[in-house]
Amino acid sequence: MKIALVIGSTISTIKDEVIRGRKLLIVRDADTAGKPTGEPYIAVDTVSAGTGDLVMVTDGSSARYTNQTTNAPVDAVIVGVIDSLELGGKVSYRKE
Amino acid sequence: MKIALVIGSTISTIKDEVIRGRKLLIVRDADTAGKPTGEPYIAVDTVSAGTGDLVMVTDGSSARYTNQTTNAPVDAVIVGVIDSLELGGKVSYRKE
Amino acid sequence: MKIALVIGSTISTIKDEVIRGRKLLIVRDADTAGKPTGEPYIAVDTVSAGTGDLVMVTDGSSARYTNQTTNAPVDAVIVGVIDSLELGGKVSYRKE
């Protein structure tokens, strides 16, 4: 799963009912300090994440395997809010 | 899902009946201002998008999970037209 | 789906019966003028494409969803021959 930072949100005109009922957040992949390093993309929120949160994103077909995205045409879903990351015994990131 | 800009369309000779009956648009991944940054590829339109629209593209196996692409050999589908993108409280893109 | 140029073919020793019975073409991803820009890879032909043709390639799991590749261990399949590409009202590529 990717380490990603939530940077914003989107409003879109969508036909699919599953996607339409969910919060769509803009995220960027991030490093272990929580600093964004990748391009922005859209992920379905399933854990009440917000801007500034470091999250765990599952992509590909597995994005359809949460209770809230079953059989939906989605390819990226936020499955967790990261509380802390630890590298070699040291905390590299901790949620404020 | 990807943020992508519709830049054109394609006419192709296709055997698969599902794909043949659908509009095939050329898109490029874009940034949060709507500026294209990626290489062109082809996505099936399911939301009546047009050239110049910023759209949300689902790729991979999940592209088969719209009503209009079920079990079709497609790997990219437009699932929404983006109305606005908001970053940190500011609108970075708004559909004209 | 990718825009790709057919550049050659391969002869391989293959156990899987579905793949063995099909033409295996070498393709490179291309831009909207038909110029190759990516690395070569192998795609199963399902539309009688030939060297020099610009084609539409579906990859990933959806490559198994043509009549000719059902449940086969393939990850790239040619689903169409591109007749023309149009960008902003202008034809950027037309099959000769």
Place this chain on the structure above:
Amino acid sequence: MKIALVIGSTISTIKDEVIRGRKLLIVRDADTAGKPTGEPYIAVDTVSAGTGDLVMVTDGSSARYTNQTTNAPVDAVIVGVIDSLELGGKVSYRKE
């Protein structure tokens, strides 16, 4: 499958019960000497791996095909601890 080095671990707030019950490790893709070369990402541990281990990571939909991740929204799973890698008759990596 990827050759990857385990560099740390993560604590996250997760709703999905399958993921919540498992160890989530931070890994980076590595070369044949075990030196990390890629960006960090999160993989579910199914083999009791630890920091410093060189491991084999399966990603994409196949990450759901271990006994411990069936139908879970995960896209990367550690399926083996690498004992040794051999290139052209020479050992390039051996677990200490």
Place this chain on the structure above:
Amino acid sequence: MKIALVIGSTISTIKDEVIRGRKLLIVRDADTAGKPTGEPYIAVDTVSAGTGDLVMVTDGSSARYTNQTTNAPVDAVIVGVIDSLELGGKVSYRKE
């Protein structure tokens, strides 16, 4: 499918029974002359390939669709040994 060169093998401690019973080879993606160009990764051998062979690798979910990898947590499988590659009427690679 990818054109890849077999460069070595790996010994790993693996729980999954399907993977454990198979030969795990280290490969690198290659060009049409058989020269390796990509990073090393691990693929399951299903065709008795060996070091120095140029092979055809299927990745992603389709790697589970050979007789020998059904429902196994694998994301890359060797499905063929390449005998020759032909580009524009000229042989660019022939197995010795």
